[in-house]
Amino acid sequence: MTTPTFxxxxxxxxxxxxxxxxxxxxxxxxxxxxxxxxxxxxPLASVLISDWRTLARLAFNPEIGFGDxxxxxxxxxxxxxxxxxxTVLRCMKDAETKGWYPAxxxxxxxxxxxxxxxxxxRNIHHHYDLTADFYKLWLDPQLVYTCAYFPTPxxxxxxxxxxxxxxxxxxLHLRSGEKIVEAGxxxxxxxxxxxxxxxxxVRAFNISREQILFARERAKREGLTHQxxxxxxxxxxxxxxSDVFISVGMLEHVGAEHYNPLGHIIHRTIGDSGRGxxxxxxxxxxSPFSPWIRKRIxxxxxxxxxxxxxxxxxxxxxxxxxxxNLRYHYxxxxxxxxxxxxxxxxxxxRMFGAEFVRAWRLYLAGSIAAFRxxxxxxxxxxxxxxxxxxxxxxxxxxxxDQQSLSKESRWTHAMS
Amino acid sequence: MTTPTFxxxxxxxxxxxxxxxxxxxxxxxxxxxxxxxxxxxxPLASVLISDWRTLARLAFNPEIGFGDxxxxxxxxxxxxxxxxxxTVLRCMKDAETKGWYPAxxxxxxxxxxxxxxxxxxRNIHHHYDLTADFYKLWLDPQLVYTCAYFPTPxxxxxxxxxxxxxxxxxxLHLRSGEKIVEAGxxxxxxxxxxxxxxxxxVRAFNISREQILFARERAKREGLTHQxxxxxxxxxxxxxxSDVFISVGMLEHVGAEHYNPLGHIIHRTIGDSGRGxxxxxxxxxxSPFSPWIRKRIxxxxxxxxxxxxxxxxxxxxxxxxxxxNLRYHYxxxxxxxxxxxxxxxxxxxRMFGAEFVRAWRLYLAGSIAAFRxxxxxxxxxxxxxxxxxxxxxxxxxxxxDQQSLSKESRWTHAMS
Numbered sequence: 001m002t003t004p005t006f007x008x009x010x011x012x013x014x015x016x017x018x019x020x021x022x023x024x025x026x027x028x029x030x031x032x033x034x035x036x037x038x039x040x041x042x043p044l045a046s047v048l049i050s051d052w053r054t055l056a057r058l059a060f061n062p063e064i065g066f067g068d069x070x071x072x073x074x075x076x077x078x079x080x081x082x083x084x085x086x087t088v089l090r091c092m093k094d095a096e097t098k099g100w101y102p103a104x105x106x107x108x109x110x111x112x113x114x115x116x117x118x119x120x121x122r123n124i125h126h127h128y129d130l131t132a133d134f135y136k137l138w139l140d141p142q143l144v145y146t147c148a149y150f151p152t153p154x155x156x157x158x159x160x161x162x163x164x165x166x167x168x169x170x171x172l173h174l175r176s177g178e179k180i181v182e183a184g185x186x187x188x189x190x191x192x193x194x195x196x197x198x199x200x201x202v203r204a205f206n207i208s209r210e211q212i213l214f215a216r217e218r219a220k221r222e223g224l225t226h227q228x229x230x231x232x233x234x235x236x237x238x239x240x241x242s243d244v245f246i247s248v249g250m251l252e253h254v255g256a257e258h259y260n261p262l263g264h265i266i267h268r269t270i271g272d273s274g275r276g277x278x279x280x281x282x283x284x285x286x287s288p289f290s291p292w293i294r295k296r297i298x299x300x301x302x303x304x305x306x307x308x309x310x311x312x313x314x315x316x317x318x319x320x321x322x323x324x325n326l327r328y329h330y331x332x333x334x335x336x337x338x339x340x341x342x343x344x345x346x347x348x349x350r351m352f353g354a355e356f357v358r359a360w361r362l363y364l365a366g367s368i369a370a371f372r373x374x375x376x377x378x379x380x381x382x383x384x385x386x387x388x389x390x391x392x393x394x395x396x397x398x399x400x401d402q403q404s405l406s407k408e409s410r411w412t413h414a415m416s
Numbered sequence: 417m418t419t420p421t422f423x424x425x426x427x428x429x430x431x432x433x434x435x436x437x438x439x440x441x442x443x444x445x446x447x448x449x450x451x452x453x454x455x456x457x458x459p460l461a462s463v464l465i466s467d468w469r470t471l472a473r474l475a476f477n478p479e480i481g482f483g484d485x486x487x488x489x490x491x492x493x494x495x496x497x498x499x500x501x502x503t504v505l506r507c508m509k510d511a512e513t514k515g516w517y518p519a520x521x522x523x524x525x526x527x528x529x530x531x532x533x534x535x536x537x538r539n540i541h542h543h544y545d546l547t548a549d550f551y552k553l554w555l556d557p558q559l560v561y562t563c564a565y566f567p568t569p570x571x572x573x574x575x576x577x578x579x580x581x582x583x584x585x586x587x588l589h590l591r592s593g594e595k596i597v598e599a600g601x602x603x604x605x606x607x608x609x610x611x612x613x614x615x616x617x618v619r620a621f622n623i624s625r626e627q628i629l630f631a632r633e634r635a636k637r638e639g640l641t642h643q644x645x646x647x648x649x650x651x652x653x654x655x656x657x658s659d660v661f662i663s664v665g666m667l668e669h670v671g672a673e674h675y676n677p678l679g680h681i682i683h684r685t686i687g688d689s690g691r692g693x694x695x696x697x698x699x700x701x702x703s704p705f706s707p708w709i710r711k712r713i714x715x716x717x718x719x720x721x722x723x724x725x726x727x728x729x730x731x732x733x734x735x736x737x738x739x740x741n742l743r744y745h746y747x748x749x750x751x752x753x754x755x756x757x758x759x760x761x762x763x764x765x766r767m768f769g770a771e772f773v774r775a776w777r778l779y780l781a782g783s784i785a786a787f788r789x790x791x792x793x794x795x796x797x798x799x800x801x802x803x804x805x806x807x808x809x810x811x812x813x814x815x816x817d818q819q820s821l822s823k824e825s826r827w828t829h830a831m832s
Contacts, residue, residue, distance in 0.1 A: 093733075153809060284802065285730050285731070305726065306722070306726055307723050307730060311723075317509075317790070319793060320739065324738060325738065327735075328809065374733075374735055374803075377735060377736075379736075386700065391744065393566075393569060394567065395811070399814070399815035
């Protein structure tokens with residue numbers, strides 16, 4: 001019997017990590033020491049772990065260990081980062097919940113990042129109050145920070161964000177003069193788009209101070225302050241009546257335990273006769289959201305299933321009209337973002353440092369991978385109050401030749 | 417103090433019934449005795465109760481009391497039956513679950529009509545094994561007994577049933593040579609339509625013997641027996657692999673407790689790479705299905721919410737692609753059915769007697785009302801396995817000019 005050498009322990013740990021993530025065709029190597037090369041196949045990428053400490057963190061909590069290790073530069077990836085992430089995600093279904101330590105960290109994050117009024121303010125501040133100058137470097141010129149809608153895959157990001165905003169307005173068939181509430185309005189692009197192109201009035205809520213100030217400035221510049229009011233407040237404080245409730249990319253920050261109260265707020269706002277649209281990242285199966293993303297990128301975030309989201313609608317007799325899954329559009333949107341991000345790496349590094357750049361690169365690349373493999377989905381849900389009179393007869397009005405549709409064939413209530 | 421007269425007790429009961437159903441603008445009258453005329457408004461219709469016994473049944477269990485009383489001719493309606501039902505449904509939200517006695521009857525029905533293998537056979541036999549000659553009198557010539565899709569509200573029922581079958585095939589973008597499983601195939605119209613127009617092979621399951629024999633006969637007549645196999649068996653016994661799983665109008669007979677096993681059967685059939693479509697009557701809120709309909713028309717039926725139906729998809733990582741709500745199309749479909757039914761009342765009465773005619777008239781009229789007011793919804797859910805490569809890029813292919821869509825812009829996986 002031989003005493004195990006230091007190197008053979010390291011190799012054993014590498015093997016254990018490789019098994020935990022589902023044995024992907026990826027080469028793992030520790031510094032200049034041992035390496036693990038899956039037998040019989042050409043590895044798609046290599047993960048180079050610089051030291052023992054990083055190896056140990058990986059062994060204890062693969063996801064946070066990898067995210068932090070990569071951000072800090074203690075893990076290097078040779079090969080395509082997106083492909084690596086995609087490969088690992090395909091091999092490692094639900095690995096994030098495995099093991100007592102990752103589960104403990106995941107639950108601990110849930111507690112310290114809980115979306116109370118103050119907690120949400122802190123969580124949102126962490127991400128969205130990074131200066132707009134940063135987001136300008138890699139988002140489209142209108143700063144739309146949600147999944148775009150690409151009429152064809154070769155559309156530009158600018159076209160696709162515009163198409164997305166218009167698609168939402170058309171799904172809701174907005175009419176001149178209607179009152180809209182938007183919950184979570186980002187830098188204001190959609191609110192201003194609706195006001196300008198559909199002549200509606202909008203009250204747009206957001207708890208990111210930076211974003212609200214930016215949006216107000218833009219409304220002033222575009223002469224839309226009489227139509228759009230940007231309100232720095234939590235969705236829980238929305239009051240007053242409106243015809244339409246829209247929320248694009250906010251639900252991820254609400255938390256499943258707040259869906260029932262959110263439904264109450266929506267019902268208070270649009271009653272039984274209004275209508276609404278929620279656009280959000282979802283998933284096929286209940287599972288805690290990526291702990292590393294929550295720790296470093298989006299504190300307090302939670303990604304629900306369609307079933308969970310029904311808690312918003314069912315208690316108030318809201319009728320779900322239309323659900324569309326646009327996950328491939330989010331993968332494409334993120335590809336554009338990552339590519340622009342990479343073009344601005346020097347500027348971003350000067351703003352926030354190299355570790356920030358690496359963390360955000362991983363977040364963007366990992367998100368592309370997650371949407372591609374179906375770990376994440378993107379749902380648009382169109383819904384209506386139980387007494388809503390504005391329900392389209394078919395979906396032709398969204399796609400077909402709109403001029404050719406007579407009034408009779410467009411609305412369900414034209415007939416009665 | 418005056419002693420209450422017989423007539424004032426009757427009047428008090430009429431008032432109680434009227435309050436229970438939400439005080440609709442409906443006149444209630446007991447024989448030639450007392451009547452209740454809602455003050456200050458012109459009643460939309462009158463309900464004439466012939467005797468004390470019927471009044472008592474109404475008081476104890478308004479829904480079953482009304483349904484049975486109407487069927488037996490002990491209740492007459494003056495005015496439009498659909499309008500009456502619509503008015504009452506609007507006034508009486510969730511009244512069916514009120515009171516211990518209706519709740520008891522509802523639960524008792526659940527038990528005796530449970531959808532075990534034998535129970536389902538009995539339940540389906542009750543409704544669908546009525547001779548096809550009966551259904552030929554009021555369905556479209558192809559005998560499609562599910563919600564149609566009216567490209568415009570003025571389309572004929574024949575056009576709309578054809579459009580529905582084609583819409584389903586297009587949503588699933590069937591390809592020549594693919595293998596389809598259909599669970600609950602009625603008289604076989606959709607299975608034969610797919611085989612004929614999309615050159616697929618279909619295994620179609622049904623436990624209604626009458627329907628299967630009819631469908632086999634039709635397949636023989638149309639020379640499609642090499643492409644379509646009609647199998648007299650329960651969906652729980654579906655085996656073998658296929659590319660696509662379709663079920664139109666069967667879920668209502670499955671029961672919520674069987675959704676998880678149904679998901680397992682679907683996954684066993686199409687795996688992670690297949691796709692499917694479920695078309696079913698749903699509702700906005702959980703609630704027992706109409707006890708009278710269960711007692712007299714559809715034993716064992718249950719109408720789920722979208723949230724409940726997610727039990728089919730979530731455990732198997734199925735990805736919901738598209739949900740469409742077609743409830744106004746079902747109201748319109750039922751209007752056609754009812755109108756044809758009324759034209760054939762004499763023949764139907766000769767076949768099954770007057771009580772049957774009245775019960776089915778009430779079922780059809782009540783269903784129109786339920787879809788109009790939103791008590792019932794009609795959902796089409798398109799879903800895909802977690803590894804499905806055949807996901808459309810947008811929905812344009814369903815509505816727009818199909819020729820103009822290049823391959824690149826049609827499929828998500830054309831890009832990768």
